[in-house]
Amino acid sequence: MMSKDWIGKWADYLGDKKAIYSVHQKRTEGYATINQKGEQLALNLYEAGLRKGDRIGVIAEFCIEYIYLLAASQKVGFILVPINYRLSKSELKYIINDASPKLLFVQDQWIEKVPQKSELPSVDYLMMTSLLEDLFIKKSSVLTTSLFEEFVIDEDDPLFILYTSGTTGFPKGALYTHKMMFWNAVNTGLRLGITDQDHTLVCVPPFHTGGWNVMLTPMFFHGGSATILSHFDIDLVFDLLQYDQITQLFLVPTMLKLMCDHKRFNRAVFPKLQFIITGGEALPLSIIDLWKEKGIDIRQGFGMTEVGPNIFSLHHDDAIRKIGSIGTPNFYTQIKLIDDDGEEVNDGEKGELVCKGDLVTPGYWNNPEATQKAFINGWFKTGDVLTRDAEGFYYVVDRKKHMFISGGENVYPSEVEKVLMLCDGVKDVIVTYVPDEKWGEVGFAFVIQQKGDELSKDQLQSHCLGHLAKFKHPKHYQMVSQFPVGQTGKIDRVSLKKEAEIMVKEESTLKLS
Incomplete structure (x- = not known):
């Protein structure tokens, strides 16, 4: 049976070798110390009445205490529920009551956003993270670490409940198991060549699977180390890449673009960084x-909370030759592309990505209906439309939910965006859709211009001629200086769609008047 207690294993093998450095806390902890504090925390929580399967909600930025909670959960079988601290009080109330944690840890600065304990019936204990240290210092009066030998943690037991963004309704809590984390770490290590000498920087929030499982937990699995930021601070990132020992780094595209546009980028050096x-x-x-030009290769990939999350990886040697590709499936990943009838598609044809195997979630917490809808014949439906070329490289066409139908024809915004990006003067573009009396739905393009350029709707429409079928051409264009960004660092397409609908409605009202 696979070991679930990674921190404990590396404490035995590597002693107090550095595991975590928290920049904002100015603290460094080794594997042995994290293991010891994780053990003490687990014993005290057990003595307080928490058992395997009980949820621990956490409303906090990344901090060392979060890592102690992970260590304790791997030993006893607690389930961590990272909760988005940027949500409103009513949104927090929904998630907390849906996950029904017995214990809720809240970072001091977010306590005013948390509903009253009387509104959270499952919560027996509500603690500030600043008081966590008491649980590491206090010795259990009756329990010892020999208790851990009695716990049987199955590979299918959840370690996390990770809530999705909820753009199509109420958030859903994806179950993330010990088995998923193990195979994700194996896959990631094989593709990226992670060793115990590697060091990463984590600046993605902990309520997002990318914060935990793109690089951090794979590093722990291989005995590597990490620097954690409580939030993305671009100047700190430049400093750390220059002076810290960071060898591998995960950034979302928005962060990469922000760094390129920053005044420090031209003179910045990254002496240890292998790739991003x-x-x-x-x-x-x-x-x-x-x-x-900086000597840093970009490795593009693709994943999602419910699968892995790391599903595909594109080797940096192919970054130019296969521009736009997400690469090939990771080692222990079962995938296929299917049409609306569930049949596999051929090379070059569009199909929905479905996944199966040890990397796939068993379902959604307390939501059997959503779980049932997510699977077809045992395969998880991702909702992403992909194509595969003759060499076996995959390309994302679009999210299935982003697709719209114009005049009876399917239109994938990503395809339109790629064409518009080739137009001189276009720096970035997002295509969404709006209702249309004649065609049902039509495209609406938000365009960021290159500095010094002045683009017109006629120029953009002319560029689309010869590149796209007429039904794919956006009907509306809007020049903007930037795109709204959601809480996970991705462009907020939902906000853009709402903005587009308002603009079209106002334009229609003006014409009528």
């Missing part, structure tokens, strides 16, 4: 080239 991993949307060639 990114995913979520395809990077323009110009961004890849800018980092290449």
Whole structure:
């Protein structure tokens, strides 16, 4: 049976070798110390009445205490529920009551956003994270670490409940098991060549699977180490990449673009960095080239909370040759592309990505209906539309939910965006859709111009001729200076769609008057 207690194993093998450095806390902890504090925390929580399967909600930025909670949960079988501290009080109330944690840890600065304990019936204990240290110092009066030998943690037991963004309704809590974390770490290590000498920087929030499972837990599995930031601070990131020992780094595309646009980028040096991993949307060639000039390769990939999350990886040697590709499936990953009838599609044809195996979630917490809808014949339906070329490289066409139908034809915004990105003067573009009296739905393009350029709707429409079928051409264009960004660092397409609908409605009202 696979070991679930990674921190404990590396404490035995590596002693107090550095595991975590928290920049904002100015603290460094080794594996042995994290293991010892994790043990003490687990015993005290057990003595307080928490058992295997009980949920521990956490409303906090990344901090060392979060890592102690992970260590304790691996030993006893607690389930961590990282909760988005940027949500409103009513949104927090929904998630807390849905997950029904017995214990809720809240970082001091977020306590005013948390509902009253009387509104949270499952919560027996509500603690500030600043008081966590008491649980590490206090010795259990009756329990010892020999208690851990009695616990049987199955590989299918959840370690996390990770809530999705809820853009199509109430958030859903994806179950993330010990088995998923193990195979994700194996896959990631094989593709990236992680060893106990590697060091990463984590600046993605902990309520997002990317914060935990793109790089951090794979590093722990291989005995590596990490620097954690409580939030993305671009100046700190530049400093750390220059002076820290960071060898591999995950950034979402928005972060990469922000760094390229920063005044420090041209003179910045990254002496230890091997490559940057990114995913979520395809990077323009110009961004890849800018980092290449710095001697840094970009490794694009693709994943999702419910699967892995690391599903595909594109080796940096293919970054230019296969621009726009998410690469090939990771080692222990079962995938296929299917049409609406559930049949596999051929090379070059669009199909929905479905996944199966040890990396796939068993379902959603307390939501059998959503779980049932997510699977087809044992395969998890991702909702992503992909194609595969003759060499076995995969490309994201679009999220199935982003697709719209114009005049009876399916339109995938990502395809339109790629064409518009080739137009002179276009720096970035997002295509959404709005209702249309004649065609049902039509495209609406938000465009960021290159500095010094002045683009017109006619220029953009002319560029689409010869590149796209007429039904794919956006009907509406809007020049903007930037795109709204959601809480996970990705572009907020939902906000843009709402903005587009308001603009079209106002335009229609003006014409009528």
